[in-house]
Amino acid sequence: MALEPKPRDFPRIRSAVKLYRVSSIITGVMLLLLCLEVVLKYVPVFGVELELGGPQGFLALVPEGTVTAVNLSTGILIAHGWFYVLYLFADFQLWSRMRWPFWKFVLIALGGIVPLLSFFLEVRIAREVKTYLAGREAELSASAPVEVTH
DSSP: OOOOOOGGGHHHHHHHHHHHHHHHHHHHHHHHHHHHHHHHHHSTTTOEEEEEEETTEEEEEEETTOOOSEEHHHHHHHHHHHHHHHHHHHHHHHHHHHTOOHHHHHHHHHTTTSTTHHHHHHHHHHHHHHHHHHHHHHHHHHHSOOOOOO
8 A cells, every 4th residue: 555645744745746836847947048148158150158238238147257247147047956956855745745656756756857847747636646646625515424414
């Protein structure tokens, strides 16, 4: 018999799903920006970085290694890293409260490093959790003793 979440944990699970959904969308967007930044920087045809507030203007693509102001390329990399940490925390919370097998934790964690995967997983996982909770609550309310008053 597989372990199942306890009914007293249902509010915490709902909270964990909210954090997971928000963090997966932010992490997914940051990962797409990071992929774009990597292409712009390392594909020889481009070889540029994103600079903020430099002599080229407010926002400019400058040749790699010539950034004199704020290097947004590095900022995107750092921001994605921190949001991925938040994403892993949300993944762990949801995984442990739902009492899923370890492979599911790993699958969800991949959403933060495989482009576009977090968007697909976010929809699928949130739907799976909501369906599970609705089914369990219906099951529990149907089996609850009914008080008869006269």
